[in-house]
Amino acid sequence: xxxxxxxxxxxxxxxxxxxxxxxxxxxxxxxxxxxxxxxxxxxxxxxxxxxxxxxxxxxxxxxxxxxxxxxxxxxxxxxxxxxxxxxxxxxxxxxxxxxxxxxxxxxxxxxxxxxxxxxxxxxxxxxxxxxxxxxxxxxxxxxxxxxxxxxxxxxxxxxxxxxxxxxxxxxxxxxxxxxxxxxxxxxxxxxxxxxxxxxxxxxxxxxxxxxxxxxxxxxxxxxxxxxxxxxxxxxxxxxxxxxxxxxxxxxxxxxxxxxxxxxxxxxxxxxxx
Numbered sequence: 001x002x003x004x005x006x007x008x009x010x011x012x013x014x015x016x017x018x019x020x021x022x023x024x025x026x027x028x029x030x031x032x033x034x035x036x037x038x039x040x041x042x043x044x045x046x047x048x049x050x051x052x053x054x055x056x057x058x059x060x061x062x063x064x065x066x067x068x069x070x071x072x073x074x075x076x077x078x079x080x081x082x083x084x085x086x087x088x089x090x091x092x093x094x095x096x097x098x099x100x101x102x103x104x105x106x107x108x109x110x111x112x113x114x115x116x117x118x119x120x121x122x123x124x125x126x127x128x129x130x131x132x133x134x135x136x137x138x139x140x141x142x143x144x145x146x147x148x149x150x151x152x153x154x155x156x157x158x159x160x161x162x163x164x165x166x167x168x169x170x171x172x173x174x175x176x177x178x179x180x181x182x183x184x185x186x187x188x189x190x191x192x193x194x195x196x197x198x199x200x201x202x203x204x205x206x207x208x209x210x211x212x213x214x215x216x217x218x219x220x221x222x223x224x225x226x227x228x229x230x231x232x233x234x235x236x237x238x239x240x241x242x243x244x245x246x247x248x249x250x251x252x253x254x255x256x257x258x259x260x261x262x263x264x265x266x267x268x269x270x271x272x273x
Contacts, residue, residue, distance in 0.1 A: 007164045007193045009111045009134045010091030012051045014164050015193035019269045020233030021045065021262070022093060022111075022136075022195065024055035026248040027071045031080050038084045040255060041238060048262045053091045053111060054084060055235070060247050061097045061115075069246040074101045082108035093136065099127035106131025116140045116168055116200075119151060129160035136164050138197065141171040145186040152192065164193035166235055167226070169201035176204055179222050181229040188230065196226035197235040199251040214251035216242065220261050227268040234265060 006015035014020045023041050028034045034056050045052040058077020060070050071077060077094065085092040091110035096102040102124060105112055112128045114121075116138035128135050137151055148165050155163050165187050169177030179201040188194045198219040223234050239245045239252040253261065 005191055005193065007134055007162055009053055009093075010085075012053050012091055014195065015232045017273070018051055019227065019231075019265065020051050020053065020195070021265075022053045022055050022233065022235040023238050023258070025239050025245070026237045026252060027057045027060050027069070027246060028077050028080060029069075029246050031072075034080060035084060037238070037240060037255070038088060038090075040240070041258070042088045042090055044255075044258050044262070048259055048266070050262050050266065053093050054081075054088070055093045055113075055237075056081060057095055057247075059097065074104050078105050078108045085110065095138075096124070096128060099123050102127035102131060106133050109133065111136055114138060119143070122154060125151065125154050126158045129155050129158035132160065134162045134164075135160060136166055136195070138166045138168050138200075139183070139187070141169060141177060143170075145180075145183040146190070148187055148192065149190060152190075164195060164232070166195040166197050167201070167231075168197035168235075169203070177201055179226075181225055184226060184229045184231045188232070193232045195233045195235050196223065196231045198223035198226065199235070199237040199248070199253065203248070203251055214248070216251050216253070219251065219253060220257075220264075223261065223265060224268055227265050228272055230272055236261075 006013050012020050025037050038054050058071050058074050081092040093111035093113055095113040095115050096105050111134045114137040119137050119140045167183045169179050172178035184194050202215040202219045204214050237252045240255045242249045242252040
């Protein structure tokens with residue numbers, strides 16, 4: 001497999017000799033909650049010698065129902081994440097949904113995430129690129145792996161070559177996704193750092209009617225397959241009690257299970273490197 005061009009985010013290198021891990025809860029449920037989760041995840045990653053980028057969303061803008069919890073908003077959310085990053089000395093990431101949000105987040109957030117549904121939005125890509133921050137683009141559920149080249153060309157044209165792509169499953173009929181491991185190979189073969197989003201790949205969008213369901217127990221299985229396929233890192237949402245999560249509970253990894261998953265994924269990466 002071709003060697004991807006490394007992307008540095010704080011002290012973490014995506015595409016380096018060690019795998020990178022983007023871990024954290026789906027959404028900022030409260031300042032106290034997300035700070036507690038960040039500290040616990042950082043402690044686990046330190047004990048397992050894992051390179052962590054902490055994630056949490058300040059707003060879940062594409063929730064299934066108008067009644068669903070969305071988050072705290074861009075300004076408060078980014079201030080909380082920035083404080084976490086400074087306190088724990090780790091890079092942080094969150095998703096942005098508009099050019100205005102990209103400008104706000106770009107002042108404090110180390111890695112800007114472009115959501116899958118918005119991955120071709122030129123104005124959003126331009127705004128994110130112009131912040132000068134590193135960018136993680138989630139590949140749309142509707143895109144073929146080779147289509148990300150057009151996204152890459154946009155970012156480079158807007159003056160930013162510091163980006164990676166994340167595979168998060170492809171639409172497969174109604175309320176279902178399928179993870180095609182060939183996608184990791186093809187995107188990496190094109191020279192891009194590539195992550196695999198294990199938890200969103202097991203979603204069943206709208207599968208519970210007014211909310212998303214999913215197959216959370218399968219997420220670690222897909223993560224292991226992706227690591228064996230040669231990706232540069234894993235994106236997984238982690239929650240201390242997924243059953244009580246305010247967003248995407250069925251897909252998140254229980255915090256208590258995180259150490260064993262990290263050990264397995266590191267071992268697989270070492271075996272195939």
